[in-house]
Amino acid sequence: MEPTTFFYTFLLTTFLIYIAHLLIRKKRTPPLPPGPIGLPLVGSLPFLDPSLHKYFADLSKKYGPIFSLQLGSKLAVVISSSSLARAVLQEHDNTFANRDVPETGRVFSYGGNDIVWTPNGPTWHMLRRICVHEMLSPQSLDAVSSIRQQETRSTMRHIHASSGNKVDIGAEMFLNVMNVVTNTMWGGTFEGDKERESVGKDFKEVVANIIDLLGRPNVSDFFPVLAPFDLQGIQSKMAVLRDRVDSIFERMIEKKSYDEGKRTKDLLGFMLRMEREGGDSKTPFTMSHVKALLMDMFTGGTNTTATTIEWAMAELLNKPDILKKLQGELDQIVGKDKLVDESHLLELHFLSLVIKETLRLHPPLPLLIPHYPSSPCTIGGYLIPEGTRVFINVWAIQRDPSNWADPLEFKPERYLQQGLQRDFGGKDFDYFPFGSGRRICAGIAMAERMVGYLLATIVHSFDWKLPEGKDVDLSQKFSFVMKKAIPLVAIPTPRLSKNELYN
Template structure:
């Protein structure tokens, strides 16, 4: 207790000096920075920010322009809100802006000080991690190799939903569980054989992921005043350290089981853990090492980064379609034509579900998983739109606001999947490659999301399963709420709860 009080006293004495230096530095560069709100001495705009940063920044952009600066504590932040300037940051000057600024909470979760794929600076280690993810695990061939594991988990979810027929189901929570089970199964599905073991691991992971995402999304004084970071005044690093230790033990147990199974010559289902352990035995690619800490970091990346983003997109899509019943009916009619009601939709059907793909695209336009993307960080002083951007500043690209630009999108606030109908014929090709800066829900440049193929397949497959297998209605006396809750990923402020009614021809299909 005495040590804690001493730390707080020291921080209180140090804070005025830190803030004075920060304000003076701000004054020296203000004339070159993009325009923005003045804020107040010492704290900048911290007292005025809204927790829904994407809408708050969009409002500032309407007043100050498509590139603005805002001081939060001792840090200068840059916000970009136009396709042209997004292109300048993410394509024209990608080598300068390719690195990331990790929050203190993100650094605290690392294994052995090894940064994950999100936090690693561009270099040999980042390129190795990226290759392992994109080419070895999440490539079309890699995903095809674990198709049976995905199918197993989707069938399990289908059975569960059928058992809940006529009862209210939290769709977002159920899709989180489904996504979590798919991801953990494809990570190490051959190691954990029984349903009860998978369920136990999944439950433990859900609790840990919820704790991590809450800490990552909470304001942390260490991020606004880096000089105070060593004191960890809010205890964020200590809490993250406990989460890391739990993950470390779980991963170590899973890895040990796999190593022993391989040594015993037992049969295991090929999965992503095999790929990473092979790379760890080889020691890397000759340019960068690949250690057991990297194995654990990538496992954590997949579990934390792939669950809420996908499940939230599915929940948003279902909410939008239930709010627009003609869209839901059209998607179900397409499924009836392609699959029918005497069989279960499979991944092999997805390429034929053109309207459902439009639904996914429109959902990602209105509700991109990361509305401000992961902040970029210039490795040297640069310019955007003719304004000075300091080295080390955080640069937010407000993809949420850009994808609602009325100069590009007709009735931009309306849910209208048909706006993407010309993609495969003679219209603009709105895809997920990040080559267009009116629509880039997964980012752009060399830092574009590594899991696009997995996310696309999982989202489309999840929606197809929900819509082909069931009709959905709201509980009596409730209505759809499309309000947003800002966080690491874009969430619905109110969970979507709906009642499923089976629509396939035979009950046995749900248990095949």
């Protein structure tokens, strides 16, 4: 066949397949959700906006709170209303309890062996039990409170040494959280502060790149048949990053000594003992699980916490009256002659409102982690076929004017109104920044403590102002984790009564 004839035959075949697809779509009972038709083969891929959460929010205004779009060979459905989010995450939680694993996620999690991507089942339940009961239970968090205090005091000293100079708030918070996580993961296995600081710097760069790759559009995810070819090289880049982290894991695992007859005090020691014993009676626990869970703790527990504090500080600097009110509460509860302690958090009610409002406007994962129905399901009168990639646009839901008055305004006091008391438990489907259902974030308790303690400390210990001629920038950069488009840089001034408190 001549090349020209082959080309026209290919175009005609593609067009006929496309028309057949449209006819089948219209005849489905119940029908698929409405949405843009897209182009043959690629669907709506060429029209995607880099700010995917905003792009989806705009499409929902045209097509409704549930719509579908073809992304390559994958069908995607986007949910943008609280009632439909409830239907997916509560009423049909079991059906939507799996994940559509991106190729980069599969690479960085050692084959999808972590708590995020593992399918709902015995292995996932085992992994969640390890996280919730061995590291993230109230008792476990209390046991390592001294680590959080030590690192927070260290951060405060470092900021104090930079008084009058510019400080990158997000970078400072990241290093703090990273040091807390590493100390909690494997305890005193570092040989002094230099090694811990070195590992922290390595992880900061690697975690930022991992988050970037997880949020980057990958043709392998839209056309799974092409995944082995890695046409964009994204999987290979992720493999390089994973190997860098893996070398640190290997170093810590090799150095970790543990007594088989005793229960170890840090998570790594516990997991190594569990791996040696082969897991529980029903489910094996392998070294891949050990490393994948460690990877979850670093990527999930560091970037999201540091970013949330950075967003909170940006909103406070944009609303000086709210910042002063928060400092007034801290002065009343803590006083200027003492340092903030975690024990103060229960009394800092306005602080909790500030954090809630920050997470309403800036949920760490604006589209959550896509769900994957294990069987066909009807939502809102529309069919969602098995294997569809389902996005929950929590960013849009938490800014929906039908749910919230003045939805774009930063108003912490709104939660004092009757009927607007909200928490992070995922029970209210106009407010669920950590998700809902069985796949709700396992690290909520730790995030509350870390964000509350760190934010209270830097607001209580310092006054902050922007560099001369700068305004607060609240623009967003869409990624797997929602970041500020421009890092927040501000100048601290000590405000405590005694200089020695900083030392």
